[in-house]
Amino acid sequence: MTAQDYNFAYLDEQTKRMIRRAILKGVAVPGYQVPFASREMPMPYGWGTGGVQVTAACLTPDDTLKVIDQGADDTTNAVSIRKFFQRTAAVAVTEATAEATIIQTRHRIPEAALTEGQILVYQVPIPEPLRFLEPRETETRKMHELEEYGLMHVKLYEDIARHGHIATAYAYPVKVEGRYVMDPSPIPRFDNPKLSDCPAIQLFGAGREQRIYALPPYTRVVSLDFEDHPFEASKAPHDCDLCGASDSYLDEVITDDEGGRMFVCSDTDFCRGRVAAGHIGRLGAPDLAQEAAE
Amino acid sequence: MTAFDRKLPSPDRPLFQVQGLSKYYGSRIGCADVSFDLYPGEVLGIVGESGSGKSTLLSCLAGHMAPDTGRVIFDTAEGPRDTVTMGEAERRRLARTDWAYVHQNPRDGLRMGVSAGGNVGERLMAVGARHYGNIRDKANDWLGRVEIAADRIDDRPRAFSGGMQQRLQIARNLVTGPRLVFMDEPTGGLDVSVQARLLDLLRGLVREMGLSAIIVTHDLAVVRLLADRLMVMKGGHVVEQGLTDQVLDDPQHAYTQLLVSSVLQV
Numbered sequence: 016m017t018a019q020d021y022n023f024a025y026l027d028e029q030t031k032r033m034i035r036r037a038i039l040k041g042v043a044v045p046g047y048q049v050p051f052a053s054r055e056m057p058m059p060y061g062w063g064t065g066g067v068q069v070t071a072a073c074l075t076p077d078d079t080l081k082v083i084d085q086g087a088d089d090t091t092n093a094v095s096i097r098k099f100f101q102r103t104a105a106v107a108v109t110e111a112t113a114e115a116t117i118i119q120t121r122h123r124i125p126e127a128a129l130t131e132g133q134i135l136v137y138q139v140p141i142p143e144p145l146r147f148l149e150p151r152e153t154e155t156r157k158m159h160e161l162e163e164y165g166l167m168h169v170k171l172y173e174d175i176a177r178h179g180h181i182a183t184a185y186a187y188p189v190k191v192e193g194r195y196v197m198d199p200s201p202i203p204r205f206d207n208p209k210l211s212d213c214p215a216i217q218l219f220g221a222g223r224e225q226r227i228y229a230l231p232p233y234t235r236v237v238s239l240d241f242e243d244h245p246f247e248a249s250k251a252p253h254d255c256d257l258c259g260a261s262d263s264y265l266d267e268v269i270t271d272d273e274g275g276r277m278f279v280c281s282d283t284d285f286c287r288g289r290v291a292a293g294h295i296g297r298l299g300a301p302d303l304a305q306e307a308a309e
Numbered sequence: 310m311t312a313f314d315r316k317l318p319s320p321d322r323p324l325f326q327v328q329g330l331s332k333y334y335g336s337r338i339g340c341a342d343v344s345f346d347l348y349p350g351e352v353l354g355i356v357g358e359s360g361s362g363k364s365t366l367l368s369c370l371a372g373h374m375a376p377d378t379g380r381v382i383f384d385t386a387e388g389p390r391d392t393v394t395m396g397e398a399e400r401r402r403l404a405r406t407d408w409a410y411v412h413q414n415p416r417d418g419l420r421m422g423v424s425a426g427g428n429v430g431e432r433l434m435a436v437g438a439r440h441y442g443n444i445r446d447k448a449n450d451w452l453g454r455v456e457i458a459a460d461r462i463d464d465r466p467r468a469f470s471g472g473m474q475q476r477l478q479i480a481r482n483l484v485t486g487p488r489l490v491f492m493d494e495p496t497g498g499l500d501v502s503v504q505a506r507l508l509d510l511l512r513g514l515v516r517e518m519g520l521s522a523i524i525v526t527h528d529l530a531v532v533r534l535l536a537d538r539l540m541v542m543k544g545g546h547v548v549e550q551g552l553t554d555q556v557l558d559d560p561q562h563a564y565t566q567l568l569v570s571s572v573l574q575v
């Protein structure tokens with residue numbers, strides 16, 4: 016099919032207007048889950064249909080789009096969403112975080128500091144942080160309304176009772192501007208501090224669950240914890256084997272069937288940028304790095 | 310026979326006042342024109358058969374159901390307030406601070422997927438406790454007080470017997486030191502020997518903590534042991550009320566006489 020077969024960014028203008036209203040409400044009430052009428056998208060739920068609809072509602076022809084999945088631009092999911100918008104909106108695309116005006120992400124926040132004017136769109140599978148202990152939707156809504164959040168700490172208590180420490184590694188719950196408790200989507204808790212005081216707009220879209228929520232720029236976001244078990248933004252205790260970064264989130268990669276492994280930045284653009292700038296990790300190839308730098 | 314000797318505070322006003330409370334289901338009476346005062350440290354038993362209106366009444370008192378008419382006044386920290394007309398947020402806050410509610414079926418009052426310690430700790434966390442070690446110490450202490458072994462603290466209530474589940478529910482409710490406890494057939498559904506142990510435990514806790522409580526039951530043995538005063542309900546109406554021993558030993562209303570004689574036959 017060609018671009019002309021679609022309205023700009025696939026969704027019709029009515030639908031985009033409806034989604035924009037939900038986004039604006041979300042921005043006005045940070046952390047509050049706004050219901051919206053999620054549309055069928057030409058991809059299955061679980062492939063980021065919520066994020067795709069939010070991105071579609073935000074895109075303009077002048078935007079430059081970056082799509083990442085677990086930090087990488089080249090996974091099937093990221094590639095197919097990027098292609099979808101190239102085809103339906105003909106927007107420019109990039110892998111460079113700094114060049115993007117809209118970044119759709121699954122499971123990561125880019126390492127490079129975001130800037131004012133950028134929009135980060137998260138794909139969200141389960142927007143309700145209270146769900147796992149309180150399955151009744153009417154009750155969780157009431158708990159948000161009345162700020163009854165003791166249950167979130169019960170979850171963290173259970174974690175410590177079972178593991179000796181807070182073992183929640185992903186989707187670590189946060190409190191937004193001292194009001195709403197929010198699920199930041201399954202990003203590693205290493206990324207949680209980047210949610211707070213971020214210059215970019217952060218939008219969260221859950222397609223199957225039909226919810227949108229948002230963090231406007233410079234919103235205060237605090238990870239929940241106990242006084243005697245404070246929140247820690249943990250990561251693997253290694254440096255990146257390619258670029259030597261000591262402060263980025265790492266993926267463990269099995270390199271052979273004899274137990275060989277390496278740790279590399281999950282943010283591929285960040286890692287590539289460092290290598291290009293001459294940084295070398297334990298297993299980095301100096302000649303390649305030099306080549307890239309030239 | 311008195312249930313036990315307990316020093317009542319010398320209060321100048323009731324903790325809980327119910328005035329002209331009625332609830333109808335369409336044209337059918339749930340409960341009609343119920344009034345009573347409960348003073349601090351007092352335990353009130355409400356007895357009657359199923360369909361007598363005692364459960365409807367308890368639901369209205371605890372704020373689970375809105376009455377059609379009447380006032381339910383609780384002596385809050387800011388003075389007496391009508392809990393029927395107060396906002397939902399405030400009423401729910403009351404329900405997790407000054408009030409407690411023990412369900413007949415522990416499954417309704419426990420989180421079955423959460424450990425015993427987490428169940429007891431929830432009310433503490435709900436009112437702002439944020440120190441894991443302190444919460445756990447308190448949970449440990451309360452498990453001991455309801456005779457649950459310390460090494461069960463990380464087990465889920467699913468693995469507990471019915472009696473243990475009910476004791477855990479009681480611990481979970483009392484951990485924040487509520488001023489008024491509602492109990493709906495707290496020994497219902499348990500074996501007789503288990504009932505006896507639970508009653509002893511409840512009696513000890515009521516005495517020790519000076520609890521004020523409203524206990525709904527069809528079991529006269531429960532109120533005989535726990536309640537200072539008794540209200541007998543039939544067809545949605547209170548037909549007799551008074552001191553427990555007076556009502557049970559010298560029932561005036563024909564229905565109460567029937568209730569007492571039927572328990573004697575058991």
Ligand SMILES: [Zn+2]
Pocket residue numbers: 255256257258259260263279280285286287289
């Ligand atoms: Zn790297």
